[in-house]
Amino acid sequence: MIKSAIVLCGGKSRxxxxxxxxxxxxxxxxxxxxxxxxKNFVDEIIVVLRDEKQKNKYKKVLNNLKSLKIVTDEVKDQGPLMGIFTGLKYVKSDYSLVVPCDSPFINEKFIKNMLNFLSKDLGAEAVVPKHANGKIEPLHALYHKSVRKKIHKKITKNERSVTSFVKEINAIFVSAEELDPSLKSFKNLNTPSQIS
Structure with missing residues (x-):
């Protein structure tokens, strides 16, 4: 069974x-x-970038990595929903683990737990972590490639919210705390002080 991952990289952070x-x-x-x-858990990794300019910057860092494909959004400046749409076009697996490039603490436990859902007969279009407070993590989720058609409909209506999209499809919500008790996998770095 081929296991795929899609890494979403947006543009410059303000x-x-x-x-x-x-x-x-x-x-x-x-x-x-x-x-x-x-890399130790999936057979292919698709890195989705905003445009060719960004792709050229990332190529310098990613050039020597194997089992990696670098692609750009089919339509520029449409946000992460477009990134998922684009990434799903290139994957070989039915399901793909989607993660953002600004979550550097994604850990083995989270990945194993998410990929364990691939061995189950889901019938779901997505598997999405959900916190005890109700917040969902649609950019740390598994998506079936069949959702591309539904994403296309949303995009053509100029609807870009990944959260809204996930709530409209057949998604299974799983406890974020069970997937990663430390919750570090979901930590996004958004300010310079979080890095230093």
């Missing part, structure tokens, strides 16, 4: 002043932390 995936933590770009977490 608060960070530059592209978050390329910001260094412990001397290495954030995206490499994410990819290193995934």
């Amino acid at each position: 608060r960070m002043g530059q592209d978050k995936g390329l910001l260094k933590i412990n001397g290495r770009p954030m995206i490499l932390h994410v990819i290193n977490s995934l």
